Amino acid sequence: MSFYICTAGTSLMGGPFKRDRFTTLQEQIATKIAADEDATHGEIDAFLKKVSAETNGLTRSDCGPSDEVLILASDTADGQACAKALADLITAKLGAPARVTAVGGLQVTSGEKFRQSGIRNLIRTVLRETRNARAHGEAVVLNVTGGFKGVVPYMTLLGMFEDVEIIYVYDFSDTLVRLPALPVRFDAERIAFALPALQVLNNAKIMAEAEFHALLPGRGWNDDPIFAQLIEQDGGMVALSGAGELALAGCAPSAKLGRLLLHRRARQSTTLNETHAQHALGQIIYPHLRSIPHHCARYAGKSDMLVWKEFGGLAPRIYYSVDGPGDVYVAEILTHDEHEREVVNGPRRIWREDYAADGFEEYRPPVPPVHDAYGEALEAFLQHNDSDRSLLEKRLATAEHELETLREQHAKAKASNNRLQRDLDEANERNGTLSGALAEAEQASGRLLAAASFAADAHRRQRRKDVDATPYVNHVIEVARILAEEGGVTDSEVLCAALLHDTIEDTTVAAQELQREFGKRVRHLVEGLTDDKALPNDVRKRLQIEHAAGTPPDARLIKLGDKIANLRDIMRNPPADWPIERRREYVSWAGAVVDGLGEGGTECQSRLRAVFDRIHQAALERIDNQADEVKAGG
Numbered sequence: 001m002s003f004y005i006c007t008a009g010t011s012l013m014g015g016p017f018k019r020d021r022f023t024t025l026q027e028q029i030a031t032k033i034a035a036d037e038d039a040t041h042g043e044i045d046a047f048l049k050k051v052s053a054e055t056n057g058l059t060r061s062d063c064g065p066s067d068e069v070l071i072l073a074s075d076t077a078d079g080q081a082c083a084k085a086l087a088d089l090i091t092a093k094l095g096a097p098a099r100v101t102a103v104g105g106l107q108v109t110s111g112e113k114f115r116q117s118g119i120r121n122l123i124r125t126v127l128r129e130t131r132n133a134r135a136h137g138e139a140v141v142l143n144v145t146g147g148f149k150g151v152v153p154y155m156t157l158l159g160m161f162e163d164v165e166i167i168y169v170y171d172f173s174d175t176l177v178r179l180p181a182l183p184v185r186f187d188a189e190r191i192a193f194a195l196p197a198l199q200v201l202n203n204a205k206i207m208a209e210a211e212f213h214a215l216l217p218g219r220g221w222n223d224d225p226i227f228a229q230l231i232e233q234d235g236g237m238v239a240l241s242g243a244g245e246l247a248l249a250g251c252a253p254s255a256k257l258g259r260l261l262l263h264r265r266a267r268q269s270t271t272l273n274e275t276h277a278q279h280a281l282g283q284i285i286y287p288h289l290r291s292i293p294h295h296c297a298r299y300a301g302k303s304d305m306l307v308w309k310e311f312g313g314l315a316p317r318i319y320y321s322v323d324g325p326g327d328v329y330v331a332e333i334l335t336h337d338e339h340e341r342e343v344v345n346g347p348r349r350i351w352r353e354d355y356a357a358d359g360f361e362e363y364r365p366p367v368p369p370v371h372d373a374y375g376e377a378l379e380a381f382l383q384h385n386d387s388d389r390s391l392l393e394k395r396l397a398t399a400e401h402e403l404e405t406l407r408e409q410h411a412k413a414k415a416s417n418n419r420l421q422r423d424l425d426e427a428n429e430r431n432g433t434l435s436g437a438l439a440e441a442e443q444a445s446g447r448l449l450a451a452a453s454f455a456a457d458a459h460r461r462q463r464r465k466d467v468d469a470t471p472y473v474n475h476v477i478e479v480a481r482i483l484a485e486e487g488g489v490t491d492s493e494v495l496c497a498a499l500l501h502d503t504i505e506d507t508t509v510a511a512q513e514l515q516r517e518f519g520k521r522v523r524h525l526v527e528g529l530t531d532d533k534a535l536p537n538d539v540r541k542r543l544q545i546e547h548a549a550g551t552p553p554d555a556r557l558i559k560l561g562d563k564i565a566n567l568r569d570i571m572r573n574p575p576a577d578w579p580i581e582r583r584r585e586y587v588s589w590a591g592a593v594v595d596g597l598g599e600g601g602t603e604c605q606s607r608l609r610a611v612f613d614r615i616h617q618a619a620l621e622r623i624d625n626q627a628d629e630v631k632a633g634g
Contacts, residue, residue, distance in 0.1 A: 003133035003140050004069045008083035012052045025081040043579055044093055053146020060176045060566040067093035074106040074148050119242035122151055124437040132432030145169045154242055204446025206239045221591045253539035257285050258326030261360040266440045276315040277333055281365045283330050284308050302343050303350040315351040319350050331355045399430050451496035481559040497525035498558045505530040528555045548596025556597050564592045567615045571622050580627050587619045587627035
């Protein structure tokens with residue numbers, strides 16, 4: 001069974017669209033198809049070879065009922081109409097089920113849009129569909145005969161790098177050309193230096209050049225010739241290039257990791273439980289991080305092991321070796337001073353043979369390790385922008401207060417109307433300037449920062465019910481953090497929806513506004529998490545339990561993160577007016593909702609469910625202990 005991927009051109013129309021009021025796109029396509037069918041006297045093989053270049057290629061490769069076909073349409077009315085007619089033709093004449101997917105940015109009027117979004121979206125779509133088909137045991141074939149001419153080189157290159165069969169028929173000849181895969185791969189070791197920055201850029205889509213360069217390791221990587229091929233630069237902004245998309249796909253860290261084992265000497269180290277050591281042990285199992293020379297070194301004549309070095313002169317030095325299927329054996333964890341005194345400047349030697357195999361035991365750092373460099377880089381990126389965003393919000397709030405004061409003075413003193421009007425205009429100008437600065441900051445920070453700022457603005461007058469009356473926006477930021485750090489969620493639209501999940505329910509934000517700012521998928525995720533506040537509270541809680549099983553997979557992640565954050569708040573800083581029984585009732589209800597979501601699902605859902613189960617059990621035990629204390633004191 002084969003899975004064919006084709007791009008759709010406009011050969012099915014027989015020429016440019018006749019734009020007059022008497023002929024539609026569909027009518028012109030139907031006329032061309034009927035003419036070709038008449039010319040070939042209804043003979044199917046001859047008809048399919050004549051009617052379009054795409055069907056010519058499929059026919060000569062023996063595509064049939066046991067196969068499937070995906071048609072990639074351009075971002076134009078002509079292209080999508082041809083793609084739809086082509087899919088219907090393939091299904092009817094070849095018996096192979098065919099479907100159409102439009103690729104945003106594929107068009108012929110804007111080269112900039114083609115480079116920055118069209119090619120990236122094409123590569124993402126083909127990679128996603130290829131890997132999904134292979135997971136279902138299908139052989140993938142890229143048919144580059146005909147189609148959208150501008151993407152043929154990229155489709156060919158992608159197929160060669162991903163080891164996908166490529167077929168091509170020279171115009172309407174009888175020769176079917178099969179292009180082999182290239183025996184080359186991206187240099188993962190060189191790209192590993194900038195992989196965290198490229199992953200953040202991939203998530204943000206487009207960002208300011210200065211912000212992007214701040215994420216790079218600063219070790220001359222900008223001067224590497226490969227760098228210019230992986231990004232697009234224009235007007236102070238940067239985005240991933242088509243080659244950058246391929247590089248990320250080819251160099252992403254493997255999901256299968258070996259074990260981490262510590263020798264008893266390493267377990268006895270005085271620095272084992274310090275932050276630097278725990279952070280290093282959380283990352284040392286990842287091959288793409290071990291490939292960065294700054295982290296790993298050798299000391300000739302002193303040791304036959306690798307040495308992991310964290311950033312910072314006082315960080316510990318970890319001696320280790322890698323055996324078997326990626327298992328990492330840590331022999332020693334030395335403080336900076338011990339390493340300098342005993343090994344570098346002293347007589348001590350550290351050899352692998354001196355550490356018996358039975359002295360190693362598997363070890364799991366108490367803090368969950370970072371699953372890839374993306375999460376850590378993203379956190380640093382958000383922190384870097386947080387102070388600027390807070391300052392702008394404070395200045396905006398001050399300007400709004402000044403504006404309100406001026407309006408009151410204007411109502412009380414009409415005699416000074418002209419002067420107050422000038423003051424009001426100036427305040428409006430300041431307010432507009434600050435709003436513009438905030439908008440620029442949101443754009444520079446990417447989709448996630450935009451969503452965080454949007455949520456902060458929507459919830460700015462809301463407070464949580466705890467004793468400290470903490471700002472409500474802290475809650476949605478915490479939910480997004482839980483998904484990214486504890487659930488391993490990297491889908492930017494899911495994280496955006498987590499930041500925005502209470503906006504429709506608890507603020508005046510409308511669903512259409514969310515779609516306009518963040519897209520249809522984010523809107524649908526937030527709507528799926530929104531209760532009908534016109535219903536009584538007990539009815540809404542009951543409906544959450546009843547509807548849990550039907551919650552879409554991505555929305556389940558956000559619901560789990562929301563419940564985890566709420567249970568932690570109940571344990572650490574509960575609402576001031578909630579007695580113990582009400583806390584118990586909420587914890588039990590949250591457990592019922594999560595049970596309704598079901599087990600399994602994605603790896604992210606499994607991890608978040610495990611976190612919830614721990615927090616849920618701890619919350620019940622805490623409430624029981626508090627109840628016992630109240631009884632004992634009563």
